[in-house]
Amino acid sequence: MVLPRISFRSFIFFFMAAAAIIAAGVAFYWQQVSGILEQDVKTHVAAASEEAAADFNRLIQTDRQVLESISITVEDTYPWADPAKLTEFLRRQTRHNYFKLLGVVTEDGKVFLSEPRRFSPTFIADVTARTLEAGHYLSVLQADPSDGEDVLVQSVSLRRHGRPVGALFALQPPERYRPLLALSAMGNKGYSLVVERSGVPVLGYHKPDFGNMFDLLEGVSFDGKMTLPDLRSAVLNGAHFMVGYRDGGERRFLHFIPLEINDWYMISALPTLYVEHQAQHLTWLSLILFVSIFIIFCALIFYILHMRAYSNRQLFDTAFVDQLTGADNFNRMCEQFEEKLAGLNRRAALIIFDINKFKVINDLHGYERGNQVLQRVARVLRENIAPEECFCRSTADNFVLLLKYTDRKSFRARLSALTTQLRRDCTVEDSCLMIDVAFGVYEVAEDIPFYIMLDRAHLALENAKKMSFDKCQFYDESDRKRIVNEKRIENTMEQALDHGDFAVYLQPKCDFATGEMRGAEALVRWNRLEEGLVKPDDFIPIFEKNGFILRLDMFILEEVARLLAAWNIKGLEQVPVAVNFSRLHLNDSRYIPQMLRLVDKYGVAHNLIEVELTESVIFNNLERAQNVMRGLHRQGFSVAMDDFGSGYSSLNVLKSLQFDSIKLDKEFLSGFEDNPHAHKVIEGAVAMIKSLDVQVVAEGVETREQADFLRHTGCDLAQGYYFSRPLPAAEFERLLKKNTPQTQPPDGTKRVD
The missing domain is CATH 3.30.70.270 (Reverse transcriptase/Diguanylate cyclase domain)
Structure with missing residues (x-):
């Protein structure tokens, strides 16, 4: 069914008419409910205030009875020959009851208190006189003569054999009585006040800030024919009544109840605002009912348009708004x-x-x-x-x-x-x-x-x-060029390995004492047709990130094993060759089995393969490194720490792991000629390593001065451009064929290049 289209003018007329009907109904309903509620609230105010007055009378009487029971004990011990016992008794009673202080005054003016205080003779005389005159006494709210805090003074007379011997008085904090004056039944909107018949305030829920209640009512308009003089007269005569009045646009109810104490009055006040709130609450409930019906009716007409708009908003929020922050997505x-x-x-x-x-x-x-x-x-x-x-x-x-x-x-x-x-x-x-x-x-x-x-x-x-x-x-x-280059390397690395573009270069390790070659380190070079040889620093970090280094390391190991086997067939000397392995191998359970498979495939002795692990790789996974090194040693492989001293963990690694050789990082030699402290550091490091019965290899030896110094410190082997650069396998084989070095340095140290 297609709903007929309603014009905007018709909708406005319909809406205004409905609104006028609802408003008239609410106004009439409000008027009726307000009258009923006002009468109902008067009844509740009267009941609540009468209950508060009864509770107040009862509490005052209870406190007087407590004082009278205490006075019996005090009278029985008269005369008080031991003031300390009397003081202790008063102190206990003060703690066990709602009193701030208890005191005894004798007819001859002696004062005994539950705690040391100073009272003026006038205060003591006034309390004694009033108490003995009437047998008991309850004061209006006054200041504690000792500390100035508000208190009520209540007292009873002390008698012995029918004659007065003094008075027992108590200082009571007004907070004991104030909760009775809150009119909590009226939602804490009203309050009660205790006054003398003259209008002077005695006690209120809050401390009264006026001198006379009747002065506050000057100029107000009372309900009916009541006037302020009529009100004063009714109070003086002890009348029990309720009156309403208006002051400054605000209307209140006052309920006057005479108390049983000192001719006091309890006046309960409640603003009609409370009534209006109650009426407003009911009116709003009715209004909600009317409006709900009206909304349902209108919703039937505009349901399709509303759902379409809502759906569009939901689609927009889903498509373009971040649900967590409310920002654009x-x-x-x-x-x-x-x-x-x-x-x-x-x-x-x-x-x-x-x-x-x-x-x-x-x-x-x-x-x-x-x-x-x-x-x-x-x-x-x-x-x-x-x-x-x-x-x-x-x-x-x-x-x-x-x-x-x-x-x-x-x-x-x-x-x-x-x-x-x-x-x-x-x-x-x-x-x-x-x-x-x-x-x-x-x-x-x-x-x-x-x-x-x-x-x-x-x-x-x-x-x-x-x-x-x-x-x-x-x-x-x-940055973009670097990323493009990394991507190009990743795109071609698999093909390069399959096509043999990676080649193994060998850099000799020479004996410092004789200059003879004692071993070598296998290094990888990538020969790209369009760029020539690529440095390992340009591709090794990339392979570390993408995991390709695992395959490349095993390729280098297999090439080294193949070369060692070929040298053996050719009758050449087989020197140990060090192979670097990535940190990724430490977490690979297949690492040692793969090594064994490749080395044994070519029948190479395990002691000819030296595994090089960098200091940082070992320290970052020390426990795993210990397990791997034990496994390598069990299989006959030697293990070297590469780049010793490049980090901060060298000593910790040394004490935890057993290495066959230690390679000093080339940074040890950087600028050492002009730094005497560097000499001492290198000498100390070499001495410490030698004391562990571990072979010391120095990397990056490039000058005669460095070679002389390292030889004198006790380094075993040297590796660096001063002795030989990294060589292709064919050139390295030619060195193996020579029984003696090709040339010798001027100082007698032999060189192999």
């Missing part, structure tokens, strides 16, 4: 990017930033606290983003911003200020973790697609996260 950024960029005249920068180690926040404080941090980040970004700029939360703790850009200096200052505010406003409470953000910035300079700009900002962000201090990095074209 990545889809919205993509949708409005070109428009925003044009609005900035393309003088803009695209920024990607995220929170460093955000996972730590989730792990330590839970995902709820982590989500709160992200919400605060979005709030800070809103405060710092101009209308023509935009930002979005793309994924997890990753945010993308498009900001106005003029120059790097001012832009860095803006991002620095943003970082400061993020750290201040977004750090998790009760935590020592302060959030740290990194920015990757691409300065929009080319007309390229958004996703390419985003990739370049991501490259800058990766560099920023590696920095210790400057966490804001701008995109550099060299």
Whole structure:
């Protein structure tokens, strides 16, 4: 069924008519309910105030009875020959009852108190006289003569054999009686007040701030024909009545109840605002009923339009709003990017930033606290983003911003200020973790697609996260070239290994004493047709990241085993060859079995293969390294620590693992000629290693001076360009064929190149 279309004018007329009917009904209902409620509240006020008066009378009487029971004990011990016992008795009774202080006054003026205090003779005389006159006494609210706090004074007379001998009095805090004056039954909207018949206040729920109640009622308009003189006369005559009055537009009820004590009155007051609130509550319930019916009726007419609008909003929120932070999501950024960029005249920068180690926040404080941090980040970004700029939360703790850009200096200052505010406003409470953000910035300079700009900002962000201090990095074209080169290497590495483009080079290790070659280290070179030989530093780190190093290491090991087997067939000397292995092998249970399979395949003695592991690789997985080294030694392989001294863990590794040889890092020799401290460090390191009965190999020996010094320190073997550069396998074989070195250094140290 198709609903007929209603014109806007007809809808307005219909709406106004319905609203007028509802308003008239509510007004009439309000008038009726208000009258009923007013009468009902009067009844409740009377009942509540009468109950409060009865409770007040009862509590005063109870306290007087307590005093009278205490007075019996005091009278029985009269005369009080031992003041200390009387004082202790009063102190106990003070603690066990609701008294601030208890005191005894004798007819001759002696005073005994539950605690040391000073009272004026006038106060003592007044209490004694009033008590003995009537047998008991209850004062109006007055200041404690000792400390000035508000108290009530209540007393009873002390008698012995029918004659008065003194008075027992108590100081009582008014807080004991004030809860009775709150009119809690009236929703704490009203209160009661105890006054003398003259209108002077005695006690209230709050301390009265006026001198006479009747003075407050000057000029007010009472209900009916009641006047202020009539009110005074009724109170003086002890009448029990209720009256309403209006003062300054506010209407109140007053209920007057005479008390049984001192001709006092309890006056209970309740503003009619309470009544109006009750009436308003009922009226609103009725109004809700009327409006609900009206809304249901209108909803039947506009249901289709409403659902269509709601669906559109839901689709928009789902498509373009991040549900956690309320910010734009990545889809919205993509949708409005070109428009925003044009609005900035393309003088803009695209920024990607995220929170460093955000996972730590989730792990330590839970995902709820982590989500709160992200919400605060979005709030800070809103405060710092101009209308023509935009930002979005793309994924997890990753945010993308498009900001106005003029120059790097001012832009860095803006991002620095943003970082400061993020750290201040977004750090998790009760935590020592302060959030740290990194920015990757691409300065929009080319007309390229958004996703390419985003990739370049991501490259800058990766560099920023590696920095210790400057966490804001701008995109550099060299970054893109580096990534492209890494990708090209990854795309060709498999093919290069299959086609034999990787070659093993051997660098001799020479005896310092004789200069003769005692072994070699296998090094890998990549011969790319378009570029020639590629340095290991350009591809080894890439292979470490993608895991290809596992295959390459085993390829080098197999090449070394093949060469050793070939030298044996040719009758050449077989010297030990060191092979470097990546840290990834330590976590590979197949590592040692693969080595055995490859070495045994060519029938090579295991002692001809030396496994080189770097210091950092060992220390980062010390327990696993111990297990692997034990397995290698069981199979007859020797193990060397490479790059000794390059990190901070050398000594710890030395004490924990048993190596066959130690290779001093070449950085030991960097600038040592001009540094006498370096001489002592090297000498000490060599002496310590030799004391462990471990062979010492020095890397990076490039000058005669270095060679002389290292020989005198006791180093066993040298490896470096002074003795020989890394050689292709064919050239290395020619060295093996020679029984004596080709040349000798001038000092007698033999060289092999």
